[in-house]
Amino acid sequence: MEWAGVVTLLLVICVSCYLLISSKRKRLHKGKLPPGPTPLPLIGNFLQIKSGKTLKYLLKVSSGVAFSNGERWKQLRRFSVTILKNFGMGKKSIEERIQEEAQFLLEEFRKTKGKPLDLTDPLRSALSNIICSIVFGDRFDYEDKEFQALLRIMNNFYWELSTTWSQLYDMFPTFLKYFPGPHTRVYDIMSHLMCFIAKRVKKNQETLDSNFPRDFIDCYLIQMEKEKGNPLSEFNFKNLEQTIFNLFFAGTETSSSTLRYGFLFLMKYPEVQEKVHEEIDRVIGHNRIPNNEDRRQMPYTDAVIHEIQRVGDLLPMGAAHMVTCDTEFRGYFIPKGMEVCPLLSSVLHDPTMFKSPNVFNPENFLDENGRFKKNDAFVPFSAGKRNCLGDSLARMELFLFFTTILQSFQLKPLVPPEDLDPTPLENGFINIPPFYQLSFIPR
Structure with a gap:
């Protein structure tokens, strides 16, 4: 462990002990709280969470991570969903953007001529371009230096977010910001991304035409102007930058990582890939571009994507x-103001809801007649009012990229299927898929 990190941890422990000795906290309620280990003042159960094993620990006890809430969350979510719909989320226009980007991605794969490729960067570029077209009004060339710099920042943030140190800083930023150490890396990375976003916002400001909004930023700036006299408005530059950041994170890394997992599973289970190819050939054929309506006639492919x-x-x-x-x-008491974090993993692997909860099996989403079967335990986009605001966009992206690539290529691993290991590289607040290479064989 780095010395700066050790010093920071010791300071946290000292302050915690001081607070424990010098003050007595009033009990929130005489009722019975949910079970769990006794937390220390200030740092809670942090010392009991092992690096890389956060999820395993939290499956045993209750815990949570703070995000924005209240009126700010309500205003920004409502606005974001509305604007995303206006710019085509769930409509034909966004479908055309995804179809176009999928063709650019196909060209990248064709250039390999069957040679091994790590598809991490191409997938990240393609999925990020969908968000770029909505937020910035245009896509980037995959080799664009500014675009590549943005993707590197996003990737670094994605990795750092899974470290235990970043979670400590996320819980206690006001206190820990005064001390150096590895806990600050995630926010250092975020500051670089915010600078990139701020430059794009400034560019939009200089060329804004309120009568013809070009993208998400323009719409937000117009809304800011409308509400500049409202003291309760949450529309300001800081929230604009944070909202754009959230859109990029949700729309780039999560979707591209899901596809990386998906192609790995298809190579590990070649019989599944063969069935998907058969359904694509039968429903779509080889001469037209897949569209979102095809999903209704492709229950097996739909089930495979859900299982991924x-x-x-x-x-x-x-x-x-x-x-x-x-x-x-x-029988337990949960006091007002307590944060509760739903462990989606426990639901996605619930043996009472899935017949094969711990193995990859598309039959989990098919009935006895081979028709697609919905399952209430399918909650990858979270649950309740705080579910992913871009879930319909993500569903369309996954289906169109998945079918477009498999329509044109067979995925060939460099090792025997049984040797492919889907174990995540990081198993914390985010499960990061392993790196691997494959060959795209034209069909």
């Missing part, structure tokens, strides 16, 4: 929820 999301379990912990009033639940 279930087993990939990319975000095992959903967004934190706050209890709005004192609540009795199954």
Whole structure:
């Protein structure tokens, strides 16, 4: 462990001990709280969470991570969903953008001429371009230096977010910001991305035409102007930058990582890939571009994509929820104001809801007649009002990229299928898929 990190940890422990000795906290309620280990003041159960094993620990006890809430969350979410719909989320226009980007991606794969390729960067570029077209009004060339710099920042943030140190800083930024150490890396990375976003916002400001909004930023700036006299408005530059950041993170890394998991599973289970190819050939053929309506006639492919999301379990912990009033639940007392984090992983692997909860099996989403079967335990986009605001966009992206690539290529691993290991590289608040190479063989 780095010395700066050790010093920071010791300071946290000292302050915690001081608070424990010098003050007595009033009990929130005489009722019975949910079971769990006794937390220390200030740092809670942090010392009991091992690096890389956060999810395993949280499956045994209750815990949560803070995100924005209240009126700010309501205003920004409502606005974001509306604007995304206006710019085509769930409509034909966004479908055309995805179809176009999928063709650019196919060209990248054709250039390899069957040679091994790590598809991490091409997938990340393609999925990020969908968000870029919505937020910035245009896509980037895959080799664009500014675009590549943006993707590197996003990737670094994605990795750092799974470290235990970053979680400590996320919980106590006001206190820990005064001390150096590895806990600050995630916010250092975020500051670079915010600078990139701020430059794009400034560029939009200089060329804004309120009568003809070009993208998400323009719409937000117009809304800011409308509400500049409202003291309760949450529309400001800081929230604009944070909202754009959230859109990029959700729309780039999560979707591209899901596809990486998906192609790995298809190579590990070649019989599944063969069935998907057969359904694509039968429903779509080789001469037209897949569209989102094809999903209705492709139950097996739809089931495979759902199973990829279930087993990939990319975000095992959903967004934190706050209890709005004192609540009795199954004999336990949960006080008002307590943050509760739903462990989506426990639901996605529930043996009472899936016949094969711990193995990759598309039959989990098919009935006895081979028709697609919905399952209430399928919650990769979280649950309740705080579910992913871009879930319909993500569903369309996954289906169109998945079918477009498999329409044109067979995925060939460099090792025997049984030697492919889908174990995540990081198993914390995010499950990061392993790196691998494959060959794209034209069909």
